[in-house]
Amino acid sequence: MARIHVVTDTGSDLPEKIRQELNIHVVPLSIQFGDEIYRDGIDLSVAEFYQRLQNDDELPSTCQPSPADFQAKYLEIAEPGDTILSIHLSSRLSGTYQSSVIAGTMVAEEGIKVINIDTKSASIGIGLIAVEAARLIRAGIALEEILEKLNYAISEMQVFFVVDTLEYLRRNGRIGNAQALLGTLLNIKPILTLQDGVVSPLEKIRGKGRAIKRLKELAGQVRAKYPDKDLSVGLTHAMVPNEAEQLALALKEELALTDDVILGMIGPTIGVHVGMGTMALLLHPKM
Amino acid sequence: MEVITGSVLKNMLLHAGALLAQQKDMVNSLNVFPVPDGDTGTNMSLTLNAALKEIEKVEPDNIGQLVSALARGSLMGARGNSGVILSQYFRGFAEGLADVTTEATAEDLARALRKSSETTYRAVMKPVEGTMLTVGREAAAAAAAAAEEGATAQQVLYAAYQAAAQAVQDSPKHLPVLKEAGVVDAGGQGLLCIFEGFVHGIEGKPLEYSALDVQPTAVVEKQEGITRIEGELVNKYCTEFLILGTKLDPDYVRSSLEPKGESMLVVGDERVVKVHIHTDHPGEVLEFCGALGNLTDIKIDNMQLQNEKYTEEHQHDFGSMSAPQGERKNIGLVAVVPGKGLADIFMSLGVDVIVPGGQTMNPSTEDLLRAVESVNADAVIILPNNKNVIFSANQVRELSDKPIGVVATRSIPQGITALMYYEPEASLEHNLEAMEEHKSEVKTGEVTYAVRATVAGDLQIEERDIIGLVEGKIAVVGQSTADVTRRLVESMVDEDSSVISIYYGEDQDAAEAEALYEELCEQYADCEIEIYSGGQPLYYYIVSVE
Numbered sequence: 001m002a003r004i005h006v007v008t009d010t011g012s013d014l015p016e017k018i019r020q021e022l023n024i025h026v027v028p029l030s031i032q033f034g035d036e037i038y039r040d041g042i043d044l045s046v047a048e049f050y051q052r053l054q055n056d057d058e059l060p061s062t063c064q065p066s067p068a069d070f071q072a073k074y075l076e077i078a079e080p081g082d083t084i085l086s087i088h089l090s091s092r093l094s095g096t097y098q099s100s101v102i103a104g105t106m107v108a109e110e111g112i113k114v115i116n117i118d119t120k121s122a123s124i125g126i127g128l129i130a131v132e133a134a135r136l137i138r139a140g141i142a143l144e145e146i147l148e149k150l151n152y153a154i155s156e157m158q159v160f161f162v163v164d165t166l167e168y169l170r171r172n173g174r175i176g177n178a179q180a181l182l183g184t185l186l187n188i189k190p191i192l193t194l195q196d197g198v199v200s201p202l203e204k205i206r207g208k209g210r211a212i213k214r215l216k217e218l219a220g221q222v223r224a225k226y227p228d229k230d231l232s233v234g235l236t237h238a239m240v241p242n243e244a245e246q247l248a249l250a251l252k253e254e255l256a257l258t259d260d261v262i263l264g265m266i267g268p269t270i271g272v273h274v275g276m277g278t279m280a281l282l283l284h285p286k287m
Numbered sequence: 288m289e290v291i292t293g294s295v296l297k298n299m300l301l302h303a304g305a306l307l308a309q310q311k312d313m314v315n316s317l318n319v320f321p322v323p324d325g326d327t328g329t330n331m332s333l334t335l336n337a338a339l340k341e342i343e344k345v346e347p348d349n350i351g352q353l354v355s356a357l358a359r360g361s362l363m364g365a366r367g368n369s370g371v372i373l374s375q376y377f378r379g380f381a382e383g384l385a386d387v388t389t390e391a392t393a394e395d396l397a398r399a400l401r402k403s404s405e406t407t408y409r410a411v412m413k414p415v416e417g418t419m420l421t422v423g424r425e426a427a428a429a430a431a432a433a434a435e436e437g438a439t440a441q442q443v444l445y446a447a448y449q450a451a452a453q454a455v456q457d458s459p460k461h462l463p464v465l466k467e468a469g470v471v472d473a474g475g476q477g478l479l480c481i482f483e484g485f486v487h488g489i490e491g492k493p494l495e496y497s498a499l500d501v502q503p504t505a506v507v508e509k510q511e512g513i514t515r516i517e518g519e520l521v522n523k524y525c526t527e528f529l530i531l532g533t534k535l536d537p538d539y540v541r542s543s544l545e546p547k548g549e550s551m552l553v554v555g556d557e558r559v560v561k562v563h564i565h566t567d568h569p570g571e572v573l574e575f576c577g578a579l580g581n582l583t584d585i586k587i588d589n590m591q592l593q594n595e596k597y598t599e600e601h602q603h604d605f606g607s608m609s610a611p612q613g614e615r616k617n618i619g620l621v622a623v624v625p626g627k628g629l630a631d632i633f634m635s636l637g638v639d640v641i642v643p644g645g646q647t648m649n650p651s652t653e654d655l656l657r658a659v660e661s662v663n664a665d666a667v668i669i670l671p672n673n674k675n676v677i678f679s680a681n682q683v684r685e686l687s688d689k690p691i692g693v694v695a696t697r698s699i700p701q702g703i704t705a706l707m708y709y710e711p712e713a714s715l716e717h718n719l720e721a722m723e724e725h726k727s728e729v730k731t732g733e734v735t736y737a738v739r740a741t742v743a744g745d746l747q748i749e750e751r752d753i754i755g756l757v758e759g760k761i762a763v764v765g766q767s768t769a770d771v772t773r774r775l776v777e778s779m780v781d782e783d784s785s786v787i788s789i790y791y792g793e794d795q796d797a798a799e800a801e802a803l804y805e806e807l808c809e810q811y812a813d814c815e816i817e818i819y820s821g822g823q824p825l826y827y828y829i830v831s832v833e
Contacts, residue, residue, distance in 0.1 A: 184635060185819070
């Protein structure tokens with residue numbers, strides 16, 4: 001019987017436990033420190049990565065998976081007649097989606113149908129869509145309906161993230177110089193969002209504690225916007241596990257969630273762009 | 288004297304300016320709070336001086352024209368709250384005498400004083416009795432009564448003066464804070480000085496002292512650099528002159544000159560129009576306006592050369608600062624900030640032009656207007672950062688061609704907090720709403736010294752004591768800045784507090800400030816504590832808690 005598979009990339013920051021539980025496959029992006037190339041999550045652990053990010057003078061770069069990487073993964077998991085939902089980083093932030101589209105055409109002749117999904121998001125925003133997809137597949141929902149629900153989740157996805165410094169976003173060209181320079185004299189924690197898949201500043205808050213509190217308020221606003229819907233919530237962090245766990249627990253209660261908040265670590269793929277100390281809150285109403 | 292002629296009125300005003308300039312320090316000392324920024328006298332005096340300069344430009348024969356210059360000059364020169372109220376007082380005075388040409392009768396004078404008072408009451412949102420407003424109102428009532436009984440103009444003025452003096456004496460009855468501090472109202476006293484000067488003038492006393500010799504030195508010098516611009520300047524000739532005529536139309540002049548330059552300011556009436564414009568074609572501007580009337584007081588400066596000279600001379604000086612002018616912005620920001628360190632912080636938060644000042648020197652409406660006009664933006668938001676600057680900032684709204692918004696920030700911390708909500712891409716309305724809504728999320732503390740002994744609530748304060756204020760009210764008194772600051776912070780921090788920021792002033796030893804910082808870090812382990820060199824004068828520390 002034809003099956004539906006879920007593939008994502010390491011930009012999704014999904015904890016391994018959840019990936020295994022829901023049978024979500026992952027294709028790694030690569031991280032390049034000088035001449036050394038590592039595959040995210042395979043050759044390089046998160047802790048090692050941040051240590052090098054802090055200590056190395058040179059900023060590492062990320063490299064999208066090649067179409068061949070995707071092709072290999074697709075052929076490994078699927079049989080002719082199967083369908084793959086390949087769920088990825090915002091196409092405006094990375095070429096990963098593009099690679100997956102090319103790979104999709106390559107495996108089409110094998111009878112494998114790849115549906116490429118541009119989440120227009122990053123980190124656990126991709127992860128939430130992948131989890132939603134896997135759960136709907138498991139519940140036996142028809143493909144058409146799954147896609148409809150995923151599209152709704154993507155269009156309603158809310159993204160809020162706090163960085164310790166705008167330096168990494170600036171050096172990677174994800175945010176303009178002028179914006180990055182704002183407030184560098186004071187201890188200002190910018191809250192950012194993704195708008196149409198592009199990083200965009202939302203608010204400036206003084207102090208990390210207040211910024212985290214503000215994340216909670218923003219989540220509350222989303223709750224109020226969708227009073228009748230269940231929310232799917234993901235929270236990722238770059239080496240600040242205590243703050244993240246506390247916030248995740250508080251959110252579950254305050255937002256009256258059915259499911260737990262999916263708590264993940266921001267891996268190298270995203271970490272290169274945001275730096276240590278970042279916390280990202282992503283949530284969407286379920287259709 | 289039965290009636291007042293134009294030259295007598297002019298003499299009255301000159302006497303008023305002279306007397307106020309002489310007594311401004313006395314008026315300054317009447318500040319309710321013993322903090323070293325009591326500058327009501329200075330502000331009123333500078334405002335009146337600006338008006339007198341304008342008067343010098345018109346013929347005194349025509350009273351209507353004279354008082355119109357008085358109103359215009361004081362409006363542009365208005366500094367601080369007291370200066371703004373005074374400018375409104377003169378505006379009413381001018382309205383009352385608008386149709387008078389050669390002689391003002393007792394009735395005319397009484398009517399002008401009534402209009403003056405009415406205008407000041409309209410200008411403030413919540414009129415408070417026991418202030419300059421009351422003094423003006425009592426003077427007007429006495430003048431009206433005298434005029435009704437058939438008094439001469441001179442007798443009407445005496446009546447007004449005596450009533451004003453009585454009202455000043457009575458001001459502590461209305462305002463308990465005055466009674467507690469043992470002073471009369473400073474603004475009221477300032478207005479009384481003006482009435483006293485009027486009396487000297489009407490009596491024809493010789494003028495021994497010219498108020499016009501007193502210059503607001505510090506600020507005016509600093510304004511030189513207000514449009515410090517990097518690189519080649521477009522519209523580099525700052526062109527200023529007056530057009531004298533009979534049927535001038537300021538609106539027509541404004542719309543005709545608009546395409547010829549920028550930072551344009553055209554104010555005036557049928558008889559005098561003042562033009563200020565930055566242009567590359569000063570000749571064309573003069574040619575055009577010369578056809579409308581007689582040109583006078585022509586002044587053309589090359590700002591490019593001035594700017595280069597300024598930059599050379601003031602590389603490390605703290606004057607007005609402005610960001611390099613790039614593309615035209617949607618919304619620009621002007622902030623009134625004391626001290627180099629604080630100016631840098633405000634610039635780093637996106638402020639385009641800093642107007643130096645605040646507690647020690649309130650910038651005039653004209654200073655703010657110039658700053659606003661120099662910003663390359665479609666609309667401008669002003670952050671006054673001082674309760675005494677808010678009023679003059681509001682006046683800029685009426686004077687500028689650009690849409691202007693004022694966020695009523697009363698302190699440096701409020702200004703910084705408001706800037707957290709500044710969104711360059713959003714609309715003026717959206718920005719104003721967000722900044723206004725959030726500006727009070729922060730608590731402000733200030734540490735300075737007492738300029739005189741006083742009692743504030745339960746606190747006995749001696750001259751030179753160190754005092755700590757929370758939201759402008761004295762909360763802590765002591766002998767050392769460290770001790771007072773420590774106790775001040777303690778009174779401000781509660782369980783919701785998470786960020787404490789300390790900005791130390793130019794008179795504060797940096798090592799001592801660092802030591803205090805270390806101490807606070809230990810004591811408030813749950814809070815993030817930050818320390819910056821603010822460089823502000825007179826205030827050893829400005830503290831914000833949020």
